[in-house]
Amino acid sequence: MNQEKTSYSKEELKEFEELINQKLKVAKEELNMLKESLSKRNDTGTDNTASTSKLLEDGADTLERESLSQLAARQQKFIINLENALVRIKNGTYGVCVDTGKLISKERLKAVPHTMHSIEAKLAKK
Template identity: 50%
Template sequence: MAESKLRYSDEELQEFKEIIEQKIARAQEDLELLESSYKNDANNGTDDTSPSFKSFDEGSDVMSKEANVQLAIRQEKFIRDLKNALLRIENKTYGICRVTKKLIQKERLKLVPHATLSIEAKRKQ
């Protein structure tokens, strides 16, 4: 039974490591897209110099820029959490609930690989 194990095997940890590395790569691509959208890297147009009156457009541009900044901040936190999970894999403490000290279910870790709480501990919060 999985509950009696103290930690995941090295093979299982390697499997989780691969999942996490894929998620980090995808998350970094998403972050780059978000950053380029609010930094206007790809926009070399003359939108900001045209004398037209488009205050409504500018307002929505500002709002979408702010939304993208917020998404980028969340994405950076997600990447940081995933990298912390990689450290836990190296320390062989990955997948151990920080509250109950029991193994977090494998299915949960596959869906939320940066999880540090079991479902049981999460419900108690």
């Protein structure tokens, strides 16, 4: 009788943990770069010359600052999701779909290692 697997082996979990740690390292480096860019943007010396080009520059700077802030927030959320995945590895719930209770495919976890949903559950929500 061929039973469906309900969890990943310790070796498989170790493999996922290494993948997540690599992604976490890169994500944290990218977040630091975004934060540095933001702090440099905020340090621009502004004098009170109210020319039209200055107003356009300020508008572009504000837009870029907002864009960098959104990227930083998204990166922060990604880091939290990766850290939560590491917690799930430790407590034995990693790789199990929260909706179906079935094992999430290895291919999906390699592509999106912080996911908590199988592709079936993800598609069903659309």
